[in-house]
Amino acid sequence: MRIDRTHKGWLIASLAILGVSLLLYAFYRVPAAAGSMGGTALGLAFGSAGFAFMIFAALLGARKRVPVYRFGRAQTWMRGHLWLGLLSLPLILFHSGFRYGHGLTAWLMTLLIVVVASGLFGAALQHYMPRVMTREVTMETIYEEIGHVRAQLLEEAEELIQQATGGEKKASAEGSEPDSPGPAIAVSDETAPLRNFYQQELKPFLEKPAARGSALGDAAQARSAFTQLRTLVPASLHTTIEDLEGICEEERQLTLQSHLHMWLHGWLLLHIPLSLALILLGAMHAVMALRY
Amino acid sequence: MLFEELKDMQWQPDGTPVAAEDLLRLPVFKDISPQFLKKNANATVWRHFKRGEIVCREGEFGSTAFYILEGKASVALASPIAHVKAQGRPEGFLARLTSKLTSRLAARQDDRREDEMDRRSIPIDAPVDLAYDHPVAELAAGELFGEMTCMNYYPRSATVRAETDCTMLEMLRNVLDVLQKSKVFRAQLDETYRRRALDSHLRDVTIFRGLQQDFIDHLRDRVELMRFAPGQSICKQGDPADSFYLVRLGFVKVSENYPGGELVLAYLSRGDYFGEIGLLGGGTRTADCSALDHVEVVRISAEDFRAMVEKYPEVRAGLQRSARERQEANQERLQMVRSVPLENFLAQGLMEAQSLLVLDLSKCTRCDACVTACADSHDGVTRLVREGLRFENFLVATSCRQCRDPLCMVGCPVGAIRRRNSLEVIIEDWCIGCGLCAKNCPYGNINMHSFTAQAQAPAHEVKHEGDREHAEQKKAVVQKKATTCDLCTDHAEPSCVYACPHDAAHRVEPRDFFAGTLGQRVGKSGKARK
Amino acid sequence: MPRTRTTKKLAQRIDLDYFKRPSPLRRWRFLLSVAAPVLAVVCIAWFAIRSDRRVYSAGNLSSAHAVLTKQCSACHVSTMGFYTSKAIDQKCIACHDGPMHHATQAFTPTCASCHADHRGAIRLAATSDANCTQCHANLKTRGSSVGFVKNIDSFESDHPEFAALRPDRRDPGNIQLNHSVHLQPSLLGPNGSRVQMICVDCHRSAADANGPWPYGDSKSQAGAAKTLPANGQQNESSVPPLSRAYMAPATYAQTCAACHTLQFDKRLADAVPHDKPEVIHSFVIAKLQTYIAAHPVDLRVPRDPSRDLPEKPIPADYRLLTPPQWVAERTAEDEQLLWRKTCKQCHTLTTDEGAPLPKIAPSNITARYMPHAKFDHSQHDLVDCSSCHAAATASQQRSDVLLPGIATCRSCHHAGPEAAESRCFECHTYHDPAQRKPAHSGFSVAELQSRER
Helix, strand or coil: CCCCHHHHHHHHHHHHHHHHHHHHHHHHHCCCCCCCCCCCHHHHHHHHHHHHHHHHHHHHHHHHHCCCCCCCCHHHHHHHHHHHHHHHHHHHHHHHCCCCCCCHHHHHHHHHHHHHHHHHHHHHHHHHHHHHHHHHCCCCCCHHHHHHHHHHHHHHHHHHHHHHHHHHHHHHHHHCCCCCCCCCCCCCCCCHHHHHHHHHHHHHHHHCCCCCCCHHHCHHHHHHHHHHHHHHCCHHHHHHHHHHHHHHHHHHHHHHHHHHHHHHHHCHHHHHHHHHHHHHHHHHHHHHHHHC | CCCHHHHHCCCCCCCCECCHHHHHHCHHHCCCCHHHHHHCHHHEEEEEECCCCEEECCCCECCCEEEEEECCEEEECCCCCCEEEECCCCCCHHHHHHCCCCEEEECCCCCCCCCCCCCCEECCCCCCCEECCCCEEEECCCCEECHHHHHHCCECCCEEEECCCEEEEEECHHHHHHHHHCHHHHHHHHHHHHHHCHHHHHHHCHHHCCCCHHHHHHHHCCCEEEEECCCCEEECCCCECCEEEEEEECCEEEEEEECCEEEEEEEECCCCEECHHHHHCCCECCCEEEECCCEEEEEEEHHHHHHHHHHCHHHHHHHHHHHHHHHHHHHHHHHHHCCCCHHHHHHCCHHHECCEEEEECCCCCCCCHHHHHHHHCCCCCCCCECCCCEECCEEECECCCCECCCHHHCCCCCCCEEECCCCCEEECCCCCCCCHHHHHCCCCCCEEEEEEEEEECCHHHCCCHHHHHHHHCEEEEEEEEEECCCCCCCCCCCHHHHHCCCCCEEEECHHHHCHHHHCCCECCCCCECC | CCCCCCHHHHHHCCCCCHHHCCCHHHHHHHHHHHHHHHHHHHHHHHHHHCCCHHHHCCCCCCCCCHHHCCCHHHCECCCCCCCCCCECHHHHHHHCCCCCCCCCECCCCCHHHHCCCCCCCCCCCCCCHHHHHHHHCCCCECCCCCCCCCCCCCHHHHCCCCHHHCCCCCCCCCCCCCHHHHCCCCEECHHHCEECCCHHHCCCEHHHCCCCCCCCCHHHHHCCCCCCCCCCCECCCCCCCCCCCCECCCCHHHHHCCCCCCECCCCCCCECCCCCHHHHHHHHHHHHHHHHHHCHHHHEEECCHHHCCCCCCCCCCEEECCHHHHHHHHHHHHHHHHHHHHHHHCCCEECCCCCCCCEECCCCCECCCCCCCCCCHHHHCCCCHHHHCCCHHHCCCCCCCCCCCHHHHHCCECCCCCCECCCHHHCCCCCCHHHCCCCCCCCCHHHHHCCCC
């Protein structure tokens, strides 16, 4: 989600809520007793509002599971999640009277801060990363299918090599003297560099593109490797080499895409589980605090 | 009866295929090969309409043309001749927040819009055009209507209702195609056009509005009707300019060649004209004009044109003004368009699309919510693949593009893939899973999915006692069916767009959406200006 | 053949069911999303099983209650509704009484509304001003209005001047005392010496009363003397014995006896006891009787020519008296001296018509000038007496109230981190101490140490 001008409405509404809360808190708390804030009427109101916002934010996950139910556009829910989720932090701070808490409430404050911080981090990622990914990975594919696509690229490379070296074999077989019958067991010198390159460098790279140590993993090194290869083989094979180079480029881009995708989605592994734990413990806190 | 020959014909009930012999009796079919007619015996059927019955409605999709044998039919536009106008937009943030926009229909006299054309007649898919003020006309025996629908699969352009009891022939594209090549048929078509439509077409050209009737009469016999196949060039940039063209049928692409690529200036359709710049100016064509689909044009030669211009100086002034405007606009476009990947746009075939699903890659987080939503609303099978070529910073997703010329529909043996009342492509229940449509679609938007279905062995396979038992058991077979994006017409918004949390998925009309990029001036009505 | 990219080729590379299969990211997300709440539940359950409710505590208990950390039910009662378990007043009162403030107060706040615990090791009695000003900022009472100022917001802003120092108030004491004279540099002291008296020579707290008094009688000078309860002492029994907080009223025996001796007769060195007139009367008679018995020669009383009066007949040159007569005469003389001069120097005497002995007005020495506030002199040891009681050196009237005014207190007791405590509780007690009843709840040490189940 790009945070752009279309968020203006939400921003204004959020600032309004924050402003009203701040005023209420200031007028109530500053002259008030030094006792606990959470148990007072206003404190309960803040706590309930903050918790309600948190629940709404958590419901985004549920909403995404039934994307076709017409409960409101996913975009609206997403914006609500961002802004109301962010608002839950100041509201809970008002609820606690800016105290960190003790026991369960200390865990909750920690969880809340971690969840909101990870959420902000994630929002920043979602603001910037798509553009980065689009710019850097021109041959992007679907992340979950990268393995599948890689397998197809390997096949394509195999075929290219077969065609190139097999063809040469045929040519050399035809051009060979009639008194050396049978299949050309002697490998043609012309395609040997290509085949060797394939066996030693290219194939291992295609099989394990993310492994370190391969020269083809780096664009500049790959370029020089291929340039060198071009000098070793006849011009007829240059289109093949170009194709192989293209395949390598695509592999590199897919590796890059994997990394960027992990960044773009990895933070969720922290944000979602902790937020669920937060809601659960928050409910527990509400029950217990009202009890005592 | 119109034709004497029809006396001998046996009228068949409504819906019966017309026998080849009967067809050959008609003068228009004189040149047609009997073998062809026999082979395509079911391609033409008898249609009978009672007085008042509707033959076809405007907006419906069809694939046939009608040839009136007997009777009169009225062709009219049932929709109100008005545009949708949104009621005054309130000022101020709060007012906008709480107010609702209402729409009403407004005719030209009530609400004059800036870019509006001053057409007097409305071009339709019939031998005659409808007048703006009174959009009703009459069709008589011997006239053919529905050509565009038949040849190019466009929706019906008007509502045809039988005024008296009518008998018509309804024919499919293969028959019409052959007819259009026949000289006799062509002659009849031309004559009808000259008589009925040419006048209004000419008068609709703004600069010709002041012409006297005698001049029109003079022109009428001098114009030439020409046909072009899809892709055929009508005139090329740099050629000597020797004619002025009016478009009678189909779409013409007007483009210029620049070092960076081709720039499309405009798409012209029925009633539009081109070629006057060349005639006025230095005498060479300034743009390429080619046919997008099956196109018919009316050609007015240069001498006639110059005579016109000499006799009516105001025509010259108007022409010069319009020419100047066009040149200015073209220059402006050129500035805008120098570095734009137009080539890309055309190469990807985005021109052909009426609706694209584009994913804004600067917002898309690659979360697959769109795909999941699509699958959820279609029994777990997605009609959308989040992969494809990019245009600018958008990914043009692999999802049905509602092409103007739907290649997927060509060749379906059981006619299961067709259009309904909107752009939506439907694959009916009787799809046999042959996969031809998937092969034909140049973008891979149609996918064959395997379903396990229970099928009973057909009775004729039961030869022995043992087989009967076998037959009574149900067999599980793997049935393939073709699936494609249906735009989720049951909902207000397609599921994929609805489910995207990041405002990245959009179903758009490509020329409007990319109008800025393409350098086309988009008028308020949303149509590309000429 | 150069590689081309078309939409169709790209799309056909994709397996159309990919989004249904879980990728590692999705799988981990799911696993963790299950694991985290489960972990939370396990933690909660762990505490529940061990009946350890401290995890729900909002903070550590105050220092006074810290011993009850494991005994939640000491304060929290579960029987009120099926769900609530609040700390209720009855539980507080089980251990310590919290008597009502005033019978006429408009409402009675709950214990917990002023004394909020679970805020760490705080002083639980240290309530905030807001708890007091919720009534006293705009005082309303049930029934008759009381004579207290109705709008007090804080000590430094609008707390009124102390009642004893209001413009119309006088010290009600009936003992003449001129502080200025007594504090002068060269005062005539005992045995004719010149002394400089200091505050502590007369004013000490009850706990220090057993020390040597430089200007007291011989016993006091020696120290450990018993203090006579002063007549009509106006005090509430709230002054605990041996408290260092308040100055005990000065007594004659401790502070005056050395200089203000009570000789009554030139023949005798004795001093009358500092007691009621009847006692003095008996004492004088007894002493004179003893004397005349030892000195019968004095029964012959020569005529004192200086005492001849013009109109009166000249008495005989000498009179021979019987001992009782002599005693009676001498007693009258001595008592005249005493009643008219000696005692009158400090006391107020009134003689009714025909009554043989005068009545001495009760001394009315105020033991506590501020009955509604606490003050602890021992906390102020670091300050010189005259720095606060500045009026003493110049005071000449016994009616002067030498208590320091509120301004003096405010010079140290005001708001701010570098000042002394100025909240209400520092001087005032909400709970009426006069009505405190004893209470104790009887925990055993073993109970307190084990976590309640």
